[in-house]
Amino acid sequence: MSLPLPPGDFRAYLFDCDGTIVDSMPLHYAAWCSALDEWGCEFPEELFYAWGGRPIADIIATLNARHGLTMPVDTVARRQEELYHRSLPELTAVPEVLAHIEDAHGRIPFAVVSGSTREGVTASLGTLGLLDRFEALVCAGDYTRPKPDPEAFLLAARRLGVPPADCLVFEDTELGIQAATAAGMASVRVPQPWERAAAA
Template identity: 50%
Template sequence: MILSFPEGRFSAYLFDCDGTIANSLPVHQEAWRIALQKWNASFPEDLFYAWGGIPVPKTVTMLNDHLGLNLPVKDVAHAREQAYLNLIGTITSHSEVEEVIRRQHGKLPMAVVSGSPRASVEKTLRQLGLWEFFDIIVGAEDAKLGKPNPEPYLTAARLLNVEPKSCLVFEDAEPGIESARAAGMAFVRIPQRPE
């Protein structure tokens, strides 16, 4: 994978976690499979990739609406998170993104902006040996409105004390790209699946 950077000088780098820093989408997909077994439900692959970056409780609600299900949101979200945490040891990083993180560490502020709970993001980053590289983490609980709303990325810019237009976002999922665009930020798109 070759990353394509936009022109310009940036004051901060903001990274999505799952699918961007962490090659964790297969693990998340398996966690959904395990969690949904109890309710004899499944998460179609096309929807899984289309809805990447959306917080888990909202995803459960969307599954209910889209597939005509009646899944208990809190119970499914908890089961999915537990399944993910049980599988976390198998996650690897996207080497090209990790290289950017290591190269820019100490040169400009960096944040992780994720639709996952902050505790889950921390465990993922610690698993990858990248926790100490980030100045802040914005998790699902830090923004009332998740991606594709711009609030998560705007929150990170505010916490880093930088102008949104001076941030470069690294994202894999369309809701995250929409969030970055709406925040007035340039972005680097990380391919979700091998081409």
């Protein structure tokens, strides 16, 4: 399947990373399950995707509240990322998004705008040989208000020197689309893995 873009003469592309550039959500979910299993905590797959775009610390805190647990946020977050990194050899790109990256690379600047850590983003993009395609990375810790707040997208536009109205956002989550809209940017929604599989 192809990923049609909205009309417009865009001067920059801003990409979420997980589930947008890299087809990492199934790998992240497996890492979550393994990390949480060590604490006797269940995380249904439907809930995992429904919470797409939420900060890791927020997810762990909410799971603690739902299950009456006291999992240490930093410990579980580090464990989840460690387990995800082990799965990187299995990582692939989202073909429909990769096609747009290859088509527009060198013509307009790109930025990544992610809720993941810089270490996680660089590891994922580096694994696929895509890291050098992006002029800017905006990751967890670079901004204070997560999606759906527009702060991260506006920061990326400033770093690229492109007005928000001239940016196109690629996102796979509703929170990300809301953040792009709040930033005054056009957006394109990247289908979830099962949607892409059904279309194929």
